[in-house]
Amino acid sequence: MGRRFESCRAHQEPFWGHWIGPVLALVSGAHGTEYTSIIAIEKLINLLDPSQIAGTVILVPLVNIQSFEQKVPHVNPIDNKSMKPLLPWESRWDAN
Numbered sequence: 001m002g003r004r005f006e007s008c009r010a011h012q013e014p015f016w017g018h019w020i021g022p023v024l025a026l027v028s029g030a031h032g033t034e035y036t037s038i039i040a041i042e043k044l045i046n047l048l049d050p051s052q053i054a055g056t057v058i059l060v061p062l063v064n065i066q067s068f069e070q071k072v073p074h075v076n077p078i079d080n081k082s083m084k085p086l087l088p089w090e091s092r093w094d095a096n
Contacts (some may be wrong), residue, residue, distance in 0.1 A: 012061040013045045020067025021055025028060070031074055 026044070028037035041061040048057060062068055066078050075082050 013061075015048050015050045015053065015057040015059070017053035017055050017057070018051045019054035021053070023056045023058065025058040025060070029062035030064050032062070032064045032069070033073040034069060038062055038068070065075050067088060 026041055028041045038061050041059050045059050045061070048059075054072065067073070067075065
């Protein structure tokens with residue numbers, strides 16, 4: 001079964017492959033109302049067979065738990081800010 005991070009309630013499901021290889025992390029639910037991606041990773045957790053992979057796969061089906069629980073799209077209801085500016089490909093801070 002997966003583990004929870006010490007600092008938050010986000011659930012992660014790590015799979016260590018049978019062979020050494022790269023690490024792949026799939027994270028969904030940054031917007032708590034993006035149900036399709038959350039369901040897809042939950043299904044992948046049940047389908048992935050570590051004996052058939054090389055490397056490590058880390059699956060995080062729901063990263064913005066508060067947004068999911070309160071059905072608030074695009075922002076975290078605790079601080080009313082978007083996580084988008086924190087993404088590495090965003091060139092500027094825009095918390096709107």
